[in-house]
Amino acid sequence: MIRYVLRRLLYAVPILIGVNLITFFLFFVVNTPDNMARIHLGVKHVTPAAIAQWKAEHGYDKPLFVNPEQSGLKAVTDTLFMDRSLKLFSFDFGKADDGRDIARDIRTRMWPSLAIALPVFVIGLMVNVTAALLVIFYRGTRLEYVGVTGFIALMSISSLFFIIAGQYVIARLWQWLPISGFGGGIDAIKFILLPVLVSVAAGLGSGARWYRTIFIEEIGKDYVRTARAKGLSELRVLFRHVLKNGMIPILTGAVVVLPLLFTGSLVTESFFGIPGLGSYTIDAIRAQDFAIVQSMVFLGSALYILGLLLTDLSYTLVDPRVKLS
Amino acid sequence: MSLQPVMLWTDALVWLLVLATAGFAWYIARTPVLRESWHNVLARPMGMSSAAVLGVFILVGLADSLHYRERLDNGQFGVEVKSALDAALSPLAARSERTYSAPLATHSQSKENLEQAGGGTVRAAPRLQFGGAHLQDPQRDWRGDVIARAAAGAALGLAVCILFTALLALALARFWRCGFFASLRRLRQPQEKDLAWRSLLVTAFLFLLMAGAMAGLASGYHVLGTDKVGQDVLYQSLKSVRTGLVIGTLTTLVTLPVAIGLGLLAGYFRGWVDDVIQYLYTTLNSIPWVLLVAAAVLIVQVFIEQNERSFSSVAERADARLLALCVIIGLTGWTGLARLLRAETLKLRELDYVTAARAFGVGGPRILLRHILPNVQHLILITVVMDFSGLVLAEAILSYVGVGVDPVMNSWGNMINAARLELAREPVVWWPLLAAFGFMFALVLAANLFADVVQDAFDPRSGVKHPADPRASSQGGKA
Numbered sequence A: 001m002i003r004y005v006l007r008r009l010l011y012a013v014p015i016l017i018g019v020n021l022i023t024f025f026l027f028f029v030v031n032t033p034d035n036m037a038r039i040h041l042g043v044k045h046v047t048p049a050a051i052a053q054w055k056a057e058h059g060y061d062k063p064l065f066v067n068p069e070q071s072g073l074k075a076v077t078d079t080l081f082m083d084r085s086l087k088l089f090s091f092d093f094g095k096a097d098d099g100r101d102i103a104r105d106i107r108t109r110m111w112p113s114l115a116i117a118l119p120v121f122v123i124g125l126m127v128n129v130t131a132a133l134l135v136i137f138y139r140g141t142r143l144e145y146v147g148v149t150g151f152i153a154l155m156s157i158s159s160l161f162f163i164i165a166g167q168y169v170i171a172r173l174w175q176w177l178p179i180s181g182f183g184g185g186i187d188a189i190k191f192i193l194l195p196v197l198v199s200v201a202a203g204l205g206s207g208a209r210w211y212r213t214i215f216i217e218e219i220g221k222d223y224v225r226t227a228r229a230k231g232l233s234e235l236r237v238l239f240r241h242v243l244k245n246g247m248i249p250i251l252t253g254a255v256v257v258l259p260l261l262f263t264g265s266l267v268t269e270s271f272f273g274i275p276g277l278g279s280y281t282i283d284a285i286r287a288q289d290f291a292i293v294q295s296m297v298f299l300g301s302a303l304y305i306l307g308l309l310l311t312d313l314s315y316t317l318v319d320p321r322v323k324l325s
Numbered sequence B: 001m002s003l004q005p006v007m008l009w010t011d012a013l014v015w016l017l018v019l020a021t022a023g024f025a026w027y028i029a030r031t032p033v034l035r036e037s038w039h040n041v042l043a044r045p046m047g048m049s050s051a052a053v054l055g056v057f058i059l060v061g062l063a064d065s066l067h068y069r070e071r072l073d074n075g076q077f078g079v080e081v082k083s084a085l086d087a088a089l090s091p092l093a094a095r096s097e098r099t100y101s102a103p104l105a106t107h108s109q110s111k112e113n114l115e116q117a118g119g120g121t122v123r124a125a126p127r128l129q130f131g132g133a134h135l136q137d138p139q140r141d142w143r144g145d146v147i148a149r150a151a152a153g154a155a156l157g158l159a160v161c162i163l164f165t166a167l168l169a170l171a172l173a174r175f176w177r178c179g180f181f182a183s184l185r186r187l188r189q190p191q192e193k194d195l196a197w198r199s200l201l202v203t204a205f206l207f208l209l210m211a212g213a214m215a216g217l218a219s220g221y222h223v224l225g226t227d228k229v230g231q232d233v234l235y236q237s238l239k240s241v242r243t244g245l246v247i248g249t250l251t252t253l254v255t256l257p258v259a260i261g262l263g264l265l266a267g268y269f270r271g272w273v274d275d276v277i278q279y280l281y282t283t284l285n286s287i288p289w290v291l292l293v294a295a296a297v298l299i300v301q302v303f304i305e306q307n308e309r310s311f312s313s314v315a316e317r318a319d320a321r322l323l324a325l326c327v328i329i330g331l332t333g334w335t336g337l338a339r340l341l342r343a344e345t346l347k348l349r350e351l352d353y354v355t356a357a358r359a360f361g362v363g364g365p366r367i368l369l370r371h372i373l374p375n376v377q378h379l380i381l382i383t384v385v386m387d388f389s390g391l392v393l394a395e396a397i398l399s400y401v402g403v404g405v406d407p408v409m410n411s412w413g414n415m416i417n418a419a420r421l422e423l424a425r426e427p428v429v430w431w432p433l434l435a436a437f438g439f440m441f442a443l444v445l446a447a448n449l450f451a452d453v454v455q456d457a458f459d460p461r462s463g464v465k466h467p468a469d470p471r472a473s474s475q476g477g478k479a
Helices: A002-030 A033-041 A048-058 A080-084 A086-090 A102-137 A142-155 A159-173 A185-219 A222-229 A234-257 A259-263 A266-272 A277-286 A290-318 B009-030 B032-043 B045-063 B084-088 B090-094 B138-176 B180-188 B197-218 B233-269 B271-286 B289-306 B314-332 B335-348 B352-359 B364-401 B412-424 B431-458
Strands: B003-006 B067-070 B112-115 B121-124
Touching: A002 A080, A002 A086, A002 A290, A002 B271, A002 B289, A033 A048, A033 B289, A086 A290, A102 A142, A102 A185, A102 A234, A102 A259, A102 A266, A102 A277, A102 A290, A142 A185, A142 B431, A159 A185, A159 A266, A159 B364, A159 B412, A159 B431, A185 A234, A185 A266, A222 A234, A234 A259, A234 A290, A259 A277, A259 A290, A266 A277, A266 B364, A277 A290, A277 B289, A277 B364, A290 B271, A290 B289, B009 B032, B009 B045, B009 B233, B009 B314, B032 B045, B032 B431, B045 B084, B045 B197, B045 B233, B045 B431, B084 B090, B084 B233, B090 B233, B138 B180, B138 B197, B180 B197, B233 B271, B233 B314, B233 B335, B233 B364, B233 B412, B233 B431, B271 B335, B289 B314, B289 B364, B314 B364, B335 B364, B352 B364, B364 B412, B364 B431, B412 B431
Parallel strands: none
Antiparallel strands: B003 B067, B112 B121
């Protein structure tokens, strides 16, 4: 078990190096630091001296891969690639363009993200599973047709619509909850409620439809027939037996996103003014701050790989027949 | 007035796609199994209706893909690139107001200082330049005029619908080898194995009635109001159809070769080929999608800014960015389908008929083309139609993040982005948002319903695992 986990963690290293190479290539080779300086200083009327100064201030003045001015090992280590990419492996994210420490920003901003993403995940899962089981309970009737078509209609609505409509109706017209913002302590609940509600509604269509196919596969199995033959009511069969077995593929499939809950949701956070990692990233994209974007890419990839590992481990937990090799 | 045709890059690819679809249709017509499956799709009322709605959107998009330049009075060609759709909608495009006005309004949304006839000023909303300008007294005549125009338009739509029904019956009469009236009767009471013609007619009836009424109203009003700079919102929404369709389809054109090639290779050859390809897509998959697209788009943006002069018009620049966006989304979005195809190929390569082919000495490439590819094509088809709607929705999100299509290009995402803050106004400006969301919803719903029917028809087991988010169901390699 431990050896397996260790090997999988080692396997993550080449993937992370690949991720780093891709982002480094995108950010610094295709789009040279000179370009970045020009964007930040304004495209027109830029002197070479101003560019050089900007690069020196923000630490982009080193060569990309090999530094001919240094000798020995330093020729490879005193480069932009070493500075900007390999340092990420020690979770040393460096400084943003405005001089703030990225690692500290990430540490403070992940909690608001989690405060939104975790309830969305848990409540969303419960709502979706319940909706899927209800539609199955009414299978063969008109209600099933209405339900399935309703799921498809729900997933055809842009998530932006849910956010905008939710903010407008609940926060502006009815004034039940604040439109946006965030607060600490018990106060946070009133800010969290609306984004969570909106996100759960936006995910209901596709989620419930997907879980329905899983449960439909499940109710064709022998144990369901046995349970019915024992004379159990259909509701009991569905919510006691099918639910338990159907949750196995659902939970193992959902484990992969667990670590990513820390990084939050880009659009929801920025619409509701949540000071989390999602809005952090979106602000960085808009300000073209590549140091932050690169850090977030690295963090996201690392958490995704962790999620894959957790998925594999969860298979062995729920199904003793699966052996890790 | 003479015209100079202009072929933008995306136009060329769109028409290439039309050709490819025609070729595929010919191939379907010749292959009995595929014909049967498609027959099942169109025999379902839902399949026929959604296909009809998609067809209307596609017609609008294609009309918007025929671009040209007009010769100006001085003999030179104009800088502005127009399309056949622009020509058809030129009354809508030309009638711009000064700023916001509500749907069917006769007065502007905002109040201004107006000079009165007897001197002095009064603060009131001015009359619109075009919306309801023909009315003497808007308060008295407005309701009657709106109803009359809508009714006249709807009547025209009804006439077109009757004509369409007659033409359809005439065409089917030849196909069914029966008289015109017998064909009409059969449209109403379909026989077994007929396509769902009745659903087609009902859809056409509803659509033509609505389109007719809107066209009738558009002759004197702004049916969906005007936006901040006074442009007709209906015109913008129709122009955005092409952007949505292009993103939904051209992206697939980029995705398919990569996904099919790598997926089949990994599944068939296994060994180090499989390892390399798996490494590739795990790496690509582990990068957050929006961030990857954002990074690539930012770079394209810089590139376009630096080569500003090589684009002869704004339309060409916006088109280059649209194409780049499609390529970027395509190159980052092939992993889901590739993984699906790899898993299926792994299964297929062990089946008897493939082993037999190998025993006969058939080479790898030929087995892949002749024996594996035809047996995974239903997976490809289902993925393509299911991804389409997701891509249309993604456009709006990317525009919000700031890495979508060019800001000057008409797109639903840009419309939403420009109008989303206007809900805070007093009185509320809701129509640009509702128009953009409405059009997007109609297209995506039709595509989703069509995809649902296609999936049923091509994969009766419905065992294809295809959640909305490919990452959410990732099985984590080999468990």
